[in-house]
Amino acid sequence: MAMPDDDIFTPHRTRSRPPFGGAQARGKVIDQDGREVPDGSPFQQFEGFRFDFGNSAANPFGNLTREQRLARLEAIAKLLDVAFILPGTNIRYGIDRLIGLIPVVGDIITTAISLWLVREARALGAPWHITARMLANVAVDGVVGMVPVAGDAFDVMFRANIRNVRLLRRWLDRQPRL
Numbered sequence: 001m002a003m004p005d006d007d008i009f010t011p012h013r014t015r016s017r018p019p020f021g022g023a024q025a026r027g028k029v030i031d032q033d034g035r036e037v038p039d040g041s042p043f044q045q046f047e048g049f050r051f052d053f054g055n056s057a058a059n060p061f062g063n064l065t066r067e068q069r070l071a072r073l074e075a076i077a078k079l080l081d082v083a084f085i086l087p088g089t090n091i092r093y094g095i096d097r098l099i100g101l102i103p104v105v106g107d108i109i110t111t112a113i114s115l116w117l118v119r120e121a122r123a124l125g126a127p128w129h130i131t132a133r134m135l136a137n138v139a140v141d142g143v144v145g146m147v148p149v150a151g152d153a154f155d156v157m158f159r160a161n162i163r164n165v166r167l168l169r170r171w172l173d174r175q176p177r178l
Contacts, residue, residue, distance in 0.1 A: 052092045063072075066124060070165075070172065073120055077161035080113065100145055100151050100155060111142035114161055121168045134164040 027037050064072070084091040096113075099106045118134045126134075141160035145151040 059135075066172070069120065069124060070169065073168070074119065074165050076113075077165040080110070080161045081159040084163065093157065094161075095174055097152060097163065100152060103148070104146065107142060107145045110145070111138060114138040114141065114164070115173055117161055117164055121164065124168065124172070126168055126171060130167055133167055136166075137163050 001021060002012055006107060030036060079094055080096040081094040083094040085092050096110045099110050102109075115135075115138060118131055119139050137158075137160040141155060144158070145155045147154075
């Protein structure tokens with residue numbers, strides 16, 4: 001349908017058709033699936049929807065019990081150190097080694113994740129001598145892991161995160177339950 005020349009050349013004159021969505025544009029609103037959308041706000045279904053980050057159910061890191069935190073640490077340590085098996089062998093490795101294959105940057109990332117595990121252990125109340133041993137494990141893993149080929153093989157066998165979670169678990173098992 002061609003536009004009349006009058007509408008093109010006279011910009012201040014009202015056009016013969018109302019603009020899209022104008023006052024005369026009344027009819028059923030159809031969604032992309034061809035269903036009729038009821039009158040009202042198109043966002044009515046989302047009016048009661050909101051985020052509440054202060055609530056412990058909404059925050060995955062808040063108000064966890066000691067056992068829940070320890071289970072989370074164990075799961076992360078297993079993912080980092082022993083999640084996969086090398087086919088045809090009994091050698092286990094984790095994403096720590098996969099990320100560590102990226103020279104320098106990968107080892108920095110995995111060391112940062114291991115340090116987060118030590119921080120969580122400290123938040124659980126681990127004393128200084130336990131956290132010092134955990135930090136020593138992370139340091140050995142990080143420094144030796146930066147050596148190109150030998151460091152990768154050492155990381156597969158050393159498993160610093162599993163060692164650290166075991167240290168923490170042994171210490172927690174000796175503590176009295178309150």
